[in-house]
Amino acid sequence: MIAVLWNPIVTKEVRSRMRTWRAPVVMAAFLTVLAAVGYAAYRATAPLVNGTSNRGQVGVAVFAALSATVMVLVALIVPGLVGGAVSGERERQTLDLLLVTPVGPARIIAGKLASALLFVLLLVVAALPLFSVVFILGGVDLGSVIAVVVVTLVTALTLGGLSMFCSVVLRRTTSATVSSYIAGFLLFVGPLVAGALVYSSSTPQQLNAITTTPGVISIGGSSGASSRGPVAFGNPAPPALVIPQKSSGPPSVILASPATAMFGTVAGGFGTRTLCYSTGIVNQVTPGCTTTNNGIVANDTMPDGVFGGWKYWQASSLIDGIIAALAIAGSVLVLRGRRLRRRTAGVVA
């Protein structure tokens, strides 16, 4: 695996990339936007919180804003990095020179992707000082930071894989890059639209159930209604408030969108934490909310379905990882088709 990734292509790509004026400009712009968003989030939430005990809520808001911005910026940068990877070699007439060497298509593609991901990693590492401000404010645990980093890198890999496929299939860099952005857009939005369609085709009773269940907000607008039976507010439950429901978490299809992973982590994990509290049922866990080790509840878990019990970001990263693997495998196969295919013929003396 390391032999596949650490190859001459990586060295060459990183070297040539970092020598252009574009690399420092992209980095500077990335950090500027990130800092501006972080500051805006701080200024917007800080006046709403009194006292130092609730400062964690400001930290949560700043963290959510920074994470979402990193994801958006990475999604904008990656197709630009990878879209021209192979089509650019073809346009510059250097692809043949590479294909006559024993470096196979797999290593060419792995090398190009690895170098693009290294640049993304550099951006993420450069952004860590900004993220560290969140720790001063508090409210965010290390696990969430790791989740955000993993989601960001997996998203970069998936977008990179899709862009690579565009770059291998299409001859011109311009069309490959444009297609890469379209593919990235579809990756983000497509699953959510599909999820909404699945959701809207569910029964009106379920819809009604969701809207009348207070205090629970989760991804896709679905309630994540209890699989443990009727939910009642207040103890004991008045029979009139018991709403029989079919188990219905958000449709699994939305997990394919990296937005779900990010939203499920930063908003589902923290934004609704407050909502979980505000229902006033600290002892009784609201459906879709889970209890973390320090006793607070978060709505970051798929309540049911294939991925029931998984965190959003875990399930989403798995699905996007599979999409990335398919796109990369497809790219290798197409590029291999451009080279001579091995035939099972004997050696001619």
Next chain:
Amino acid sequence: MIHVDDLTKRFGATRALAGLSFDVPEGEIFGFVGPNGAGKTTCMRILAALMSPTGGVAVVDGVDVIAHPDQVRRRIGYMPDFFGVYDQLTVAEYLAFYATCYRVPRARIQRTVSDLLELIGLPEKRDAAVDTLSRGMKQRLCLARALVHDPAVLLLDEPASGLDPRARVEMRELLRELQSMGKTIVVSSHILPELAEMCTLFGIIDGGRMVATGPLETLLGASAHRRARVAVGGDPNAAALRARQVSGVIDVSVAGQVLEIAYEGDDEESSPMLAALVQAGIAVQSFTPVQADLEQIFLRTTHGEATA
């Protein structure tokens, strides 16, 4: 060293190669000559394992190109007719990159790069950016790139195209030096005088088929007809009419007072032809046999293909 037998390649309806066969023994410089679109580049790309043939056999150094492309890649150095370079890299980095691609041991890379720069005469450009080099220098650099793994066979597609006369001479001397190092070289070109001085063996390709092969002398001797310039007195058109009646004459063209006569036979038969012309009543004032050269053979053989 190179064995090609009945190689065919189709691109949809077009036939780029139609049963191409030839052999190149070890240590030869093989001049691959043909008009544009004759199939030179297609053949080279197949030998370089960049393209699979529709049918036929291609063997390089005893290894079948179709069955074992990876082994062939290690044995050949390929220089395409059109190529680009990576900007942002220095000359030394450029060569080192390809050396790593060819799995040259890390410890040997710097030595190899220095030796190659010495060979192509660019040691002072070691740390220059690749894209600042002139076209001739890039051409030589690309040749050095094809040599990083010390291949036994070199496939050079139009290495002299777009070069000024001086750069061309340098390229020619480079190839001679490589031959003295024991490499087998295939050079394609449509610049015939270049190849005439450079190559030890020739193959003339047209319409995807080999129409003539051999050393220059064989090709010149084997040509089916000779040419002579005959200056005549009187009406040249009447003389041309008479000349066409003479047996053995293939074609007559008129240029002022001079007839260009193509006729069958070799040098020994030029005096019977002169005698026959005089006998036919043509006032011959001078008779100059035209020495056939590669260019003429090329034009004749390939023209014959085109009209057939």
